[in-house]
Amino acid sequence: MDVSRFLRATGAVLVGVSASLSANAQVSRTPEPTTQEARSFTLTDLNDLIVTAGGKAETVEYQGRKAVRLTTQSDKDIFAFLKGVQIQDGTIESDIALKITTPPGVRMPGFVGIAFRARTDASHYDLFYLRPGNSRTEDQAMRNHSVQYVAAPGFDWYKLRREWPWIYESYADLQPEVWIRVKIEIHGRTAKLYVGGSENPSLIVNGLKGEDLQGGVALWGYPGEEAYFSNVKVIPARAEAVTNEGEASGTWEVKFASDYGRYEGSMNLHREGNAVRGIWSGAFGQEQPVSGTWRSGYVELTFSGTWPSEKPAPMTATLAGWIDGDSAKGRMKVEGRADGQWTAQRKK
Incomplete structure (x- = not known):
């Protein structure tokens, strides 16, 4: 069945x-x-x-x-x-x-x-x-x-x-x-x-x-x-001050706390409808293309890069989470290498 x-x-x-x-x-x-x-x-x-x-x-x-x-x-x-x-x-x-x-x-x-x-x-x-x-x-x-x-x-x-x-x-x-x-x-x-x-x-x-x-x-x-x-x-109970429709466009400072270590970078994102495009720079590489989706403030984003180790290797990172105003957070993983939580703040 x-x-x-x-x-x-x-x-x-x-x-x-x-x-x-x-x-x-x-x-x-x-x-x-x-x-x-x-x-x-x-x-x-x-x-x-x-x-x-x-x-x-x-x-x-x-x-x-x-x-x-x-x-x-x-x-x-x-x-x-x-x-x-x-x-x-x-x-x-x-x-x-x-x-x-x-x-x-x-x-x-x-x-x-x-x-x-x-x-x-x-x-x-x-x-x-x-x-x-x-x-x-x-x-x-x-x-x-x-x-x-x-x-x-x-x-x-x-x-x-x-x-x-x-x-x-x-x-x-x-x-x-x-x-x-x-x-x-x-x-x-x-x-x-x-x-x-x-x-x-x-x-x-x-x-x-x-x-x-x-x-x-x-x-x-x-x-x-x-x-x-x-x-x-x-x-x-009294509801927390949370609303949907958070905007993805902008420059975001991202922190990734994983089971392997801590990493940082920035994402410059642009949204058109439900599609998100952008660039990642920081840990894992510079000027890496980002692509993903947006739904009522919930995003799923992916980019490729290089895993930082004695023997650098190709890697793919995925972020999923919610945008609330100028803050965002959720789960992030580097396929086969690390998993944890990410937080981000929009630069003004």
């Missing part, structure tokens, strides 16, 4: 869910009223949920408590939006459990999570999800995929893992068919995932890939399993 196609955002319209999930549910065409107050959802009924088409929500008793179960007979993942909830910054908490129903031997150890800053058609969102089956395998590579982050559109697990290994997934001690306490903290362009009541995050994402700074909260399920949710809380 092709896992990647399930992790792409669905384009399904939303349907209202009644307590009985009757066939007469109506399509939701307008956003629900929003609130900035803290809210708790016991999920003992379905009145607070709007579920994407093809998904099914039921109130059940599971592992000693009342909960909502999400399932689907389609090949699309499921989003159950919390009515009236919009969040930019704040905290989301929930008890989550997962029962895998795929046949033995199928390489699909379960997926369950929470989407945030999500659009009501599930076309745009940030998402943390758990894979409890991976946590118990003897394959260390799979264990390292126990908790993961993706964003839609454009940043599925395959792209993030291949382009930025180890950064958007990690190990966590999880177990299928057991309640797991999950907490997500969102502040500006950073989000942290906590599991099992730990005071330390299992996964930190600096530079969220999602395009929207505010949106809904949705419980997220996946084909071939039963996803359970209980005791959900959403606690909005």
Whole structure:
């Protein structure tokens, strides 16, 4: 089974869910009223949920408590939006459990999570999800995929893992068919995932890939399993002063703090629409052509140069991150040689 196609955002319209999930549910065409107050959802009924088409929500008793179960007979993942909830910054908490129903031997150890800053058609969102089956395998590579982050559109697990290994997934001690306490903290362009009541995050994402700074909260399920949710809380916080549409054009002083050492240089950039061109000078070479893309202030830039060592060798550097006013930051890598974080300041 092709896992990647399930992790792409669905384009399904939303349907209202009644307590009985009757066939007469109506399509939701307008956003629900929003609130900035803290809210708790016991999920003992379905009145607070709007579920994407093809998904099914039921109130059940599971592992000693009342909960909502999400399932689907389609090949699309499921989003159950919390009515009236919009969040930019704040905290989301929930008890989550997962029962895998795929046949033995199928390489699909379960997926369950929470989407945030999500659009009501599930076309745009940030998402943390758990894979409890991976946590118990003897394959260390799979264990390292126990908790993961993706964003839609454009940043599925395959792209993030291949382009930025180890950064958007990690190990966590999880177990299928057991309640797991999950907490997500969102502040500006950073989000942290906590599991099992730990005071330390299992996964930190600096530079969220999602395009929207505010949106809904949705419980997220996946084909071939039963996803359970209980005791959900959403606690909005004062939003950080962050805006999109940061301009890339200008001269930037760049610092790269990597696992191999620290490097500096400057970039003179010019943007035309979504295309960025420019010149890099500094560590790795002088007058090196830069090319890349811009999307609402998020940039991905690449340039070639020479790796500074006793035996100089060709290299390719990639930067990805957000521009906020006259500052920018994100992740940077020199393919096969160094990885770390970059910061930049626009010269005036």
